[in-house]
Amino acid sequence: MGEIAVHEFISLDGVVEDPRWTFEFGFDPEMGDTLAAVTSASNAILLGRTTFEMFAPAWSGRTAADDPGAPFFNDTPKYVVGSQAPSVEWSRSTLLGAYDPARIQALKDETEGGIYVSGSPTLVRALLADGLVDTLHLFVYPVALGRGLRLWPEGSERTRLALQAHDSYDNGIVHLAYGPAGDPAA
Template structure:
């Protein structure tokens, strides 16, 4: 792609030591280190779009759409940024500016990366992220690893998938025991 600037996909996940990312309510007991907020602010600050799987979109919509900047500094980002939703079935909610991309299609994601100059931010959306990783479409995989093994729950990397090799780009260690690992393609 000669000279064309293109978007990058940045994935953000709160994850346990055993890979569980489902229902991040368990992260609350560790508190929220202000430096984690700074890291997240850097990730979302350059974002021009949000890409979500249908289930995550349906979970986020009621939670974020009622929040204001006074409730959460991240609210305007989530509510006002254009959202692209991947899923074979239509989401059952409407939320801010959004476009439905239909079932997962790596070509549609590549087109989106070509169209958007800046970061495309993803949170949660495990099924979508697994597809993107398998297709080599993730530029930054930001894992916030908590010092706990959950023992149960949906894991980001499931058994039986092809090996996923990544390259460590940067790390942060926070006072609450959480470690931030930024991985890119190997």
């Protein structure tokens, strides 16, 4: 059975929207090692339609010589959640249709190894709400943006998580890996 591993770049105030704000911090090679460990354990990619449409043109033309992550993104089966078909094509991609937690659970049941999710905040919110995320990798940037789409919007249900791992990098970014927390009443 597959496990869903989500990766998000997030500000101190919870913003995950449009990660161009992360560029000023650079990309520490150790962050790449952490992400490579997540992707190397994954046999599928699950994305929301908007993130898919951003990733397809960015990754489909890259080779391993351009970026060591290119073979993973281009050769791995990709599953797209969205009520409308993506406006771009990308090899080995399948449209799952509108978000359906039963369909995502079936994908987990059908997949050996990890299912990698990057970005896709609307999808991730739903996955978290439905208890379908096995590991949440937050790369926390030392900046509060003050506005933008947050991973947990105002009024969200309480979400308890258990810290599984953590790392800090020379560029000030902290990686926090969380999994589901056990029932505190148990």
